[in-house]
Amino acid sequence: MPYDPSAFPAFAVTVDLVVLTVRRDAFCALVVRRGEEPFRGWWALPGGFVRKDEDLVTAAARELAEETGLHAQDPGSPPAGAHLEQLATYGDPGRDPRMRVVSVAHLVLAPDLPAPTAGGDAGGARWMPVDQLLGASGAGAPSERLAFDHNRILGDGVERARSKLEYSSLAAAFCPPQFTVGELRRVYEAVWGVSLDPRNFHRKVTGTPGFLVPAGGTTTRQGGRPAQLFRAGEATLLNPPMLRPEV
Amino acid sequence: MPYDPSAFPAFAVTVDLVVLTVRRDAFCALVVRRGEEPFRGWWALPGGFVRKDEDLVTAAARELAEETGLHAQDPGSPPAGAHLEQLATYGDPGRDPRMRVVSVAHLVLAPDLPAPTAGGDAGGARWMPVDQLLGASGAGAPSERLAFDHNRILGDGVERARSKLEYSSLAAAFCPPQFTVGELRRVYEAVWGVSLDPRNFHRKVTGTPGFLVPAGGTTTRQGGRPAQLFRAGEATLLNPPMLRPEV
DNA sequence: TCAATAGTGTCTGTGAGACACTATACT
């Protein structure tokens, strides 16, 4: 078929963000209150339109900064900011009742933050446990429904995060720049919803080259014997992986 | 910001296809010859515009059928058609010199096909070894460059396929409905570019519940002792995974 | 006969899971 630029249908393109963190041992997602129709008053994932001359990942980083003040990881500045990656794209006709919108969802893994002050347009923002939004793993129905198809997007993001902990060192993205082995273990436990043996976990993560680098000091912020502080190492892929229990 | 439907920038949305197969022990991708500017005469990935009321995956399946005659896997018809899944989305401004185009790339894994007759618009279509397009794993430069950012898309698709063979049973998507253990092993060897021990491979795949189901007969089409025929089982996830050698 | 592929058995090293035990803090 000959190329005709005026013949293609026009789409709106947005980025939606699945921002995940671990707060007080709970695996939480960032949701914002919608201030307008449709779904006025509902919780939704943060997001917004991609601008005319803007890269997709740039748009995602901009929305993230606007809505949370978080800065995405600059390649090069090791312990600063959150992990950002593309998740998937959702473009069913009718997913937005107003018009044809294709949304490129992104996944953000962030350390625990003081308070998610909604930057500008959103009427409110808060962290909400993912179990409450998706239904606990035990098949319960979600107690909160999100606007549009955001439950599906969140579910995909949560599953991506859970599986990435297995074969990458991304769990450290949920931790502050310096953290203990116990704190890292609590991240895995919160995200996977399981209990892990502290002794085997310690042996595994400290024995994997490049995963953890000793940062020097110790801390007793978790109580008990002082624990060594680490920061994330250079390795991004875990080999062999750390598999989720309960096959 | 108040919602203003006329304020969003208009994008064109396309689907591009990374169609992979194994032909004569070579890992190959489907490329089509471009008949128009820009990149007239270059090889490119098949693809096209998403229609106004069309789902993304539907658009990908339609383009696949138009350009190859292949039908994507209908959930429910086990041994028919190819595996189709979303890969990633590419939307850099300037990736298409004519206008702002966001492309939702899809990955297709297909069994070996007789000949990729270009369906309609494309000036020609052929299977090309991925090493030739991406440069052999040994750092060689690609001997053929694709149009637009299709080298990058192809690279992402190839890497996705390689890693999916590890923890899923998708290798069977490269095989005919009935196949032998040796044929399945040659798929792994071609995709990963390695040699695998036939005895250990046999023990591994036949010992994984749900991966292979005996289909009854035997064949000698590979020469040597007759080999049992199998078809793909119900299992989609491999646990434990089949890891690539050469860490 | 040989060459090819299919399939089984056996050994060894690595690593995960279970768990006893010691170390060092706070109350």
Next chain:
DNA sequence: AGTATAGTGTCTCACAGACACTATTGA
């Protein structure tokens, strides 16, 4: 003291990799 968490050592089982050996075809 008791309780919390940190960290080490040890045992066992599962499994990947290496490879000897047998089975069954065609040339």
